[in-house]
Amino acid sequence: MSEKNELPNYLDQDPEVKARFGRLKDREVAVQVNEIGKIFSGSGRTVEALRDVSVDVYRREFMCVVGASGCGKSTLIRILAGLETPTSGEVLLHGDPVEGPGPDRGMVFQNYTLFPWLTVKQNVMFGLKMTGHGGATMEGEARQWIELVGLAKFENSYPHQLSGGMKQRVAIARALANQPRMLLMDEPFGALDAQTRCHMQTHLLKIWRNVDITILFITHDLDEAILLADRILVLKPNPGEVAEIIEVPVPRPRDPEQLIDPIFLATKKRLEELIHPKKEEDEAEEPISMLRMAVGDKDIL
């Protein structure tokens, strides 16, 4: 029997995992995405970025969003952040319609968005000032969040003195300092090397366990999605539609050693099937074979 056939079914959950999902779904719904559609038009071009996307995210859930490039992941998260308006449908955050950005949602993007002229502490305090938090307690509050992301020794450093991973931790501390109900993360670890990324994943899970926050996290990295998420929203492109919402059957607490567990591999295989359907692979063959004709088979080593 091939190894492929020995993988368990990703839909089979052990009793502990099943009980965990039962508890998750008993919680209040933090975000309700109702039949969202988004059409971009302009410069004579119309793009249907999202069509009929619906999903409920539960309070304190960690949801990852995956899908091919251009399938509408960033558009979806920007709608949740209130930075884009949907063409149809609506988003409710704890029951209230999202009508623009607000301090109840913190965002962390792939590119470091710290102010280079401010220290770590000042960067974290900046968010607090913006939302009218603070006064005498502001510095103490900022310090608390900096400690949570493990950067106490660097509170007076400037961004250029920090590594990529440290900068992203400051960005997370700054987002958390406003005590949002929801953290929206768009490929936050995409620019980090593999080792730092792994460290950041562990760190983020630790923060999430200790803070009452719902996380929506976009990634291209399927291992990252399985390691972090309760559920994974898979989008398919042109237009961006829900392909499947997968309940990750890997037990918690998670650690990178689980990457080779059969249930982890079975989940990854399902994600790959959804994101790279067989048909697309076949079509991708063509340009390569055309190239081969141009180069000539004898030139291929």
Ligand SMILES: Nc1ncnc2c1ncn2[C@@H]1O[C@H](COP(=O)(O)OP(=O)(O)OP(=O)(O)O)[C@@H](O)[C@H]1O
């Ligand atoms: N402001 C905009 N104006 C016009 N088209 C846009 C705009 N923003 C996004 N799009 C289009 O909408 C589609 C979805 O884009 P989006 O950035 O949401 O994809 P994505 O899944 O985040 O991709 P990636 O994985 O590459 O980041 C794409 O076809 C993109 O060209």
Ligand SMILES: [Mg+2]
């Ligand atoms: Mg994107």
